[in-house]
Amino acid sequence: MTPSQNTIKNIKILGSGCTNCNRLEQATKDALSKLGIETPVEHVTDFIEIARYGVMSTPALVINDRVVSYGRVLKVDDVINMIEKIKGEHNVS
Amino acid sequence: MRLIWDFIQNQLLGMKWLNDLVGKLLTLMGLDISNRWIASLHFFVYDVIKIVILLCVLIFIISYIQSFFPPERTKRILSRFRGLGANILAALLGTVTPFCSCSSIPLFIGFSSAGLPLSVTFSFLISSPMVDLGSLVLLTTIFGVKTGVLYVFLGLVIAVIGGTIIEHARMENQLEDIVLNAPSFDIDTPELNFRDRLDYAKTQMLETLKKVFPYILVGVGIGALIHNWIPQDWVAGILGGRNPFGVVLATIIGIPMYGDIFGTIPIAEALLAKGALLGTVLAFMMAVTTLSLPSLIMLRKAIKPKLLALFIGICILGIILIGYLFNLLQPYLI
Numbered sequence: 525m526t527p528s529q530n531t532i533k534n535i536k537i538l539g540s541g542c543t544n545c546n547r548l549e550q551a552t553k554d555a556l557s558k559l560g561i562e563t564p565v566e567h568v569t570d571f572i573e574i575a576r577y578g579v580m581s582t583p584a585l586v587i588n589d590r591v592v593s594y595g596r597v598l599k600v601d602d603v604i605n606m607i608e609k610i611k612g613e614h615n616v617s
Numbered sequence: 618m619r620l621i622w623d624f625i626q627n628q629l630l631g632m633k634w635l636n637d638l639v640g641k642l643l644t645l646m647g648l649d650i651s652n653r654w655i656a657s658l659h660f661f662v663y664d665v666i667k668i669v670i671l672l673c674v675l676i677f678i679i680s681y682i683q684s685f686f687p688p689e690r691t692k693r694i695l696s697r698f699r700g701l702g703a704n705i706l707a708a709l710l711g712t713v714t715p716f717c718s719c720s721s722i723p724l725f726i727g728f729s730s731a732g733l734p735l736s737v738t739f740s741f742l743i744s745s746p747m748v749d750l751g752s753l754v755l756l757t758t759i760f761g762v763k764t765g766v767l768y769v770f771l772g773l774v775i776a777v778i779g780g781t782i783i784e785h786a787r788m789e790n791q792l793e794d795i796v797l798n799a800p801s802f803d804i805d806t807p808e809l810n811f812r813d814r815l816d817y818a819k820t821q822m823l824e825t826l827k828k829v830f831p832y833i834l835v836g837v838g839i840g841a842l843i844h845n846w847i848p849q850d851w852v853a854g855i856l857g858g859r860n861p862f863g864v865v866l867a868t869i870i871g872i873p874m875y876g877d878i879f880g881t882i883p884i885a886e887a888l889l890a891k892g893a894l895l896g897t898v899l900a901f902m903m904a905v906t907t908l909s910l911p912s913l914i915m916l917r918k919a920i921k922p923k924l925l926a927l928f929i930g931i932c933i934l935g936i937i938l939i940g941y942l943f944n945l946l947q948p949y950l951i
Contacts, residue, residue, distance in 0.1 A: 572795065575723060576800055577804065580689055580720060580723045581689065591804045594687065594689065595687050596820075599816075
């Protein structure tokens with residue numbers, strides 16, 4: 525069993541559906557397919573839901589219910605680094 | 618000292634060299650730059666290039682600074698202050714926090730749910746589109762450093778006073794449910810290194826250029842038109858010293874327009890050259906950048922009509938007052 529399949533439980537893009545949000549979603553999907561992770565990407569557009577994460581500048585990226593980036597359109601490599609980091613934390617614990 | 622400053626203002630910021638260069642190129646192409654059409658073309662080419670260069674340099678530097686002040690961090694800083702100090706700080710942070718009207722709802726929710734008083738939120742909302750580092754530098758290039766500094770200072774004053782008035786108007790019941798029902802959460806500011814910030818600044822620069830370029834073309838086009846085709850008497854008559862309502866007129870025309878300071882600058886410059894008063898021109902610019910239909914529609918989702926009307930009223934009144942003040946001070950500024 526590969527641990528990477530289990531440690532990334534959910535991935536969300538927070539944003540109003542603007543072009544930048546869609547670009548972040550695409551970058552995230554590309555990163556996941558490069559890593560061979562099949563966790564689906566959710567796109568949250570509800571303002572209340574977005575506020576629940578404390579985010580005020582969209583788009584934001586949420587991995588395992590943790591906000592890892594906001595207000596920036598990440599590149600594929602950035603997303604890969606973030607996922608690797610979270611996976612690494614899980615393997616240690 | 619005077620010489621160095623003149624050089625910075627005319628050549629570095631005003632780019633007189635570019636004006637001369639474009640003129641020489643047109644002459645080399647066998648065109649007569651004293652011809653009205655060619656003069657319009659000359660102005661258009663020079664101004665578009667100048668504004669694009671200014672925009673790229675300015676937005677890059679500003680975005681780099683802004684990367685230190687995401688709204689999430691601004692919120693946390695503001696929640697530590699109370700009273701007038703909080704208003705002043707909110708107005709100041711409004712100048713360096715990146716903000717577009719598309720995120721006004723999450724921002725409103727975030728600020729309010731963190732317990733920030735309405736006065737602070739509105740000081741931020743007024744100062745954010747009206748004054749920023751970009752407007753300081755741009756106004757300095759065109760109208761001189763005294764005008765640039767005074768504009769920023771007065772913009773901040775409006776933001777602080779406006780927020781205070783809203784506080785005293787007791788409008789807490791004027792928030793939409795969407796704001797009231799939101800829970801509050803603080804999140805960490807992700808750590809960015811030097812390269813991340815440069816990346817951010819580059820992305821912002823390219824995106825702003827893409828977004829604003831059409832407005833620049835339109836703005837410079839109108840500017841060129843005014844510059845070479847509209848009789849001086851018309852402009853001076855309507856927007857100059859002879860019309861006491863010039864400021865009011867300029868403000869009312871400017872409000873529904875949706876534009877960027879980079880697009881309004883060429884219009885302002887051309888109007889001033891044709892005899893419009895400084896304050897009248899600045900009122901027009903402030904009205905265009907501060908209030909626009911798209912941002913008001915967004916804001917309406919978070920606040921009720923009464924508060925929205927008060928917000929609009931304060932902005933209009935502030936802009937008009939600043940306009941008249943600049944008209945009064947014009948002999949000492951330019």
